[in-house]
Amino acid sequence: MNDENLIEHAIKAYKNAICPYSKYSVGASILTTDNKIISGFNIESKAYPTTLCAERVAIFSALSQGYRKFSSLAVVTIDGGTPCGGCRQIIHEFAGDITIIISDIKKDYFKIMTKDLLPHPFG
Numbered sequence: 105m106n107d108e109n110l111i112e113h114a115i116k117a118y119k120n121a122i123c124p125y126s127k128y129s130v131g132a133s134i135l136t137t138d139n140k141i142i143s144g145f146n147i148e149s150k151a152y153p154t155t156l157c158a159e160r161v162a163i164f165s166a167l168s169q170g171y172r173k174f175s176s177l178a179v180v181t182i183d184g185g186t187p188c189g190g191c192r193q194i195i196h197e198f199a200g201d202i203t204i205i206i207s208d209i210k211k212d213y214f215k216i217m218t219k220d221l222l223p224h225p226f227g
C-alpha cells in the first residue's frame with residue numbers, strides 16, 4: 105500500500121462526509137499493519153458538539169472491528185487541514201507513533217509522525 109493509494113481511499117470517504125452545517129468535508133483512512141484499510145468521514149449532528157471527526161470515526165471503526173495495530177493514517181480535506189487536538193490525542197493513544205499523511209483533494213500532501221503532531225502527549 106503506497107501513500108497515494110491510502111489517500112485515494114480517504115478521498116472516497118471525504119466525498120461521503122455528512123457535514124451540512126460546516127460544509128467542511130474530511131475523509132480519513134487508517135492502514136493496519138496487516139494491510140487493511142478502514143475509512144471514516146466527519147458526521148455532524150443537529151446537536152453540534154456530538155459531531156464526530158473523520159479521524160475518530162476511522163480509528164474507532166477499526167478498533168471496533170478488532171484491529172489494534174496501525175502503520176499510517178491519511179487525512180483529506182479541501183485545503184490540507186490538520187487533525188484537531190482531540191483527534192491527535194486519540195491517534196496517539198490508539199495508534200501510537202504512526203505516519204500521518206495530510207493531503208488536500210488534489211493529493212498535494214506531506215507526512216508527519218504522531219509525536220511531531222502531538223508533542224508531550226497526555227498519558
Ligand code: THU
Nearest residue numbers: 126128130146157158187188191
Ligand atoms: N473535523 C474533522 O473531521 N477532523 C478534524 O480533525 C477537525 C475537524 C470536522 C468536524 C466538523 O464536522 C468539521 O470538520 C468542521 O469543524
